[in-house]
Amino acid sequence: MYNLNDTIAAIATPSGKGAIGVIRISGNEAIEIADKIFSAKSGIKLSEMKGYSVSLGEVEIAESPVRDTCIALLFRAPKSYTGEDVVEFQCHGGPVVVEALLRGILDIGARMAWAGEFTKRAFLNGRISLTEAEGIAEIISAASKSGQRAAYSQSKGNLHRETESIKDTILSCQASIAAWIDFPEEDVEEVDEEELIEKIDGIEKSLKKLISSYEVGLHILRGIPTAIIGSPNVGKSTLMNLISGYEKAIVTPVAGTTRDVLEHSVTLGGTTLILADTAGIRYSDDFVEREGVNRSIDRIKSSSLILAVFDSSRKLADDDIEIIKKLKDKKAIAIVNKTDLKQKMDFEEYEELFEETIYITAKDKSSLQAIDKAVSKVIGIDDFESDAPIITNERQRSAAVKVLNVICECKKTLLSGLTLDVVYALLDEALSAVMELSGENVSEAVIDRVFEDFCVGK
Ligand SMILES: Nc1nc2c(ncn2[C@@H]2O[C@H](COP(=O)(O)OP(=O)(O)OP(=O)(O)O)[C@@H](O)[C@H]2O)c(=O)[nH]1
Numbered sequence: 001m002y003n004l005n006d007t008i009a010a011i012a013t014p015s016g017k018g019a020i021g022v023i024r025i026s027g028n029e030a031i032e033i034a035d036k037i038f039s040a041k042s043g044i045k046l047s048e049m050k051g052y053s054v055s056l057g058e059v060e061i062a063e064s065p066v067r068d069t070c071i072a073l074l075f076r077a078p079k080s081y082t083g084e085d086v087v088e089f090q091c092h093g094g095p096v097v098v099e100a101l102l103r104g105i106l107d108i109g110a111r112m113a114w115a116g117e118f119t120k121r122a123f124l125n126g127r128i129s130l131t132e133a134e135g136i137a138e139i140i141s142a143a144s145k146s147g148q149r150a151a152y153s154q155s156k157g158n159l160h161r162e163t164e165s166i167k168d169t170i171l172s173c174q175a176s177i178a179a180w181i182d183f184p185e186e187d188v189e190e191v192d193e194e195e196l197i198e199k200i201d202g203i204e205k206s207l208k209k210l211i212s213s214y215e216v217g218l219h220i221l222r223g224i225p226t227a228i229i230g231s232p233n234v235g236k237s238t239l240m241n242l243i244s245g246y247e248k249a250i251v252t253p254v255a256g257t258t259r260d261v262l263e264h265s266v267t268l269g270g271t272t273l274i275l276a277d278t279a280g281i282r283y284s285d286d287f288v289e290r291e292g293v294n295r296s297i298d299r300i301k302s303s304s305l306i307l308a309v310f311d312s313s314r315k316l317a318d319d320d321i322e323i324i325k326k327l328k329d330k331k332a333i334a335i336v337n338k339t340d341l342k343q344k345m346d347f348e349e350y351e352e353l354f355e356e357t358i359y360i361t362a363k364d365k366s367s368l369q370a371i372d373k374a375v376s377k378v379i380g381i382d383d384f385e386s387d388a389p390i391i392t393n394e395r396q397r398s399a400a401v402k403v404l405n406v407i408c409e410c411k412k413t414l415l416s417g418l419t420l421d422v423v424y425a426l427l428d429e430a431l432s433a434v435m436e437l438s439g440e441n442v443s444e445a446v447i448d449r450v451f452e453d454f455c456v457g458k
């Protein structure tokens, strides 16, 4: 069982040199411990100060030569991040200072905090919901601006409000049939089944929207694994360089120049692409080139978006057709390249096999705009509302699917004319599944799993 009585401490800023280093202490003894090493210029002890106050002073650690000028921020329970007494020291950001200070704090009674333990306490003390805590983790790891905005909305309780509203609707459905179940013999008012179905439909709709937000939300938060694929010499590496903004990949007129997969994170289409340039796909007797081609094919499988490049200055070859076949079921944009040269390719009949087709000159910087537009259209960022509730991890997704399944079952039962007590029991099941999604009804192991991905000090 998790012990909330310990006082925990950790360095909250990244390791290495920095302008400022922050050390956090949280728990019953946070202020007492802080007072032992901190002397305020004003002479007033932290224990004599109100919450939300700041004090300038010095920290001095017993049996250590380290001393530093420092600011102490004081938060009193329950009005703090964790809901407990919290002291944050801001000292100079040298590793020697912060590490000595942390050691000094640990030596006089605090325990080293685990990853995410401050946020875990905020959750356990009822300051934030589990989905809000998950939003906080996403803010820190967000790979793009829109991802950061979406994570911020989660941390401010967007998903939490949505699950509360689903819960309320389920409870109101149950309330409308409770009288019928409790007093079946008596002359209670008829249950308005149409209204009941309408409410259940509403829940089904919001759950479907949430579940469909998962993929695009995740892509926006983490970046999209994207592969540049095509036969040799079509201009894949030129495209990689154009998008990266510098000569990342070697470009030559020799077919088969790129062998290894070359990765680079870029911002495009309003989000981050984890972009991979690959070897041109063709049959080859050369052992090294064959290995490169195998890696390209593996990349098709592991990528969520494909930029398929074709050379429009020559006719579509068998190699190109083979590649198009490999892209079946993949989200792919056809990039018909080299439009500055005499055109020999008729690509029109293949356009429908791609989500989007663009005609560009990869050598020309102005082509970036068309690529950017196509990417944002295909990944759905144009329709993505960063302030809408979204689900961002597998825990939430599987819980949402569970609720949806029970709700669908519930609707089927209602329509098939089975008795309302069966419906009531299914609504109970749905309620407990929603509480799994919201994090109110989860095991300690699930909670631990959520927080172990956090940084230490958060
Ligand atoms: N005229 C013209 N040439 C281009 C264009 N894009 C690429 N090229 C040229 O085409 C040749 C091959 O370009 P790369 O980018 O190396 O092609 P690749 O697909 O990476 O080739 P491999 O790595 O061998 O598979 C180079 O000489 C480029 O300068 C374009 O839009 N117009």
Ligand SMILES: [Mg+2]
Residues within 6 Å of the ligand: 236, 237, 238, 249, 250, 251, 257, 258, 277, 278, 279, 280
């Ligand atoms: Mg190349």
